[in-house]
Amino acid sequence: MDDLLQPILDGDRRALSRAITLVESTRPDHRARAAALLDALARNGRQALRIGLSGTPGVGKSTFTEGFGTMLTDQGLRVAVLAVDPSSARTGGSILGDKTRMERLARDPNAFIRPSPSATHLGGVARRTREAIALCEAAGFDVVLVETVGVGQSETVVARMTDLFVLLLAPAGGDELQGVKRGIMEIADLILVNKADGDLKAAASRTVSDYSGALRLMRQRPHDPEGFPKAMPVSAVEGTGLAQAWDEMRTLADWRREHGHWDATRSRQAAYWFEEEVRAGLMARLTEDPATRDRMAELGRDVAEGRTAPAAAAKEMLDALSGPA
Template sequence: MPIADLAARVRTGDRRALAQAITLVESTRPDHREQAEALLAALLPHTGKGVRIGISGVPGVGKSTFIEAFGLHVIGQGHKVAVLAIDPTSQRTGGSILGDKTRMEMLSRDISAFIRPSPAGTTLGGVARRTREAMLLVEAAGFDVVIVETVGVGQSETAVADMVDLFLLLLPPAGGDELQGIKKGIVELADMIVVNKADGDLANAARHAVAEYRHALSLLRPANANWRVPILSCSALNNLGIDSIWDGIGQYRRILGDDGSIAKRRAEQAQAWMWNEIRESLITAFQADPAVRAELSGLERAAADSSVTPGAAARRLLDLFRHR
């Protein structure tokens, strides 16, 4: 399909065209990359009007259940919701399950929702390499609330905070020693913290967790003087507290939108995105260079058997790349 036609169909909200467009931008083929750039250039003027929300949390905290309940509530307020769900990729086989639609059955059937699972691949930070481009595509298609679900909290599960307006950290109803297990770095990045599963036997534990997280957060310097990170609780399973979270997001957008913080954040994210693309492209070009490929295997073996230091092997390959 000609790129102009594909762009026009995406603009009308054609779901099949949108899926095809995301597949195109996720492709690593050089000819597809050129087409993807042309498509994004055509759609760029129609992006940027939505609210971008990143959601992360420890495994088992109920991210999918929360996103389904939250998405249905937001749709009920008259919005269109796109969910970009990132699935972990096997380091052995390179495969991903991509089963997010089966975990959000009701949301996936709603005409005002679009769910797209993507493999994380080798990209660190809990997101896929082309998540940013996918966000632009769904915005161009008319989805005004974009949710990025990461693979889960880990050592580097913070990249999503560098591509969204609001980073929501979902936590379980526990404290004490388990509170110590939540990495300080990711808590510092959160714009909103939500304790899920605040129901039944866990209701009291959730209340105590909210109090402990509030105390812990009070010891940290706020990232923005105009915004105090709220600690909320909800039961995604019973659809309790979801409205307060959406109201809190609206308050966040009003306060940080009025003082220019969101616009500044997006500008900084665009610059960081550019430099990330430069790094990724340089690595791709480096690995494809004929002179580098001719000596790469030998130097890898030499570094592995300690006949040469890894630093020296790297410098040799970089010299070959620079002087090709």
């Protein structure tokens, strides 16, 4: 039995931090230990409400997360925040400053904040965010908030590891509807227009109306009740609209549980991540074997210098991996 197993089940925050560090490691011995630990923890059956939170840079994701998380802990709920920071494409480094931006929530005994680098992983999440979510669930947290890097074409990956996907937007500045990809709107369960206070309150109301109209034109999703997805105004600074947003999240989550969509979605997500792990493992093997690595490098040079087409080189590499027929 892993010495982290029972402390995590007991809700030990230090053990949880160590376990997340373990699952984020790329060392083969750490990966083996992490896989065994996650397999053992999966048998406890604990579930949290997983909420993915995305939004354009500067929209106030951290301010919203702190205000929303504090409201939940005031209700006696335990909240885990997994905040993903963008990594530099040049140096690979990340600032990881989310705890300083959520100082009040970071001091809350019922909250746990863990920043992680995206490490150039697409989808607005870190490579091991899904496993970190599982660890937080096993530690007894009621709500897990996954704050992504920011809106992008690949940002939809977070919807494959959460139960609800919340899109946070600022009041319109120009043609707001053109600023967000349709693919993200199609998977958003709730659109929250932040900064609905002061001079921006009227603009926020207009933005909510614009998005409400756009959502009505989209086809009703079979796993949603009438009226979802919907747009709402909130102010993370003043705290207005947060309780109403939480009520809507619970209403949607409860409806999906009652109608069987909750379990079905989690089953599909588990199958998806199983396939992703297999793909990642196969790619890793390309670099582990020296002969395979050298052949990849040789074919890469041929492609770069125009001697071989990319598709032909890929077929040759795959044929070599599959061995003799």
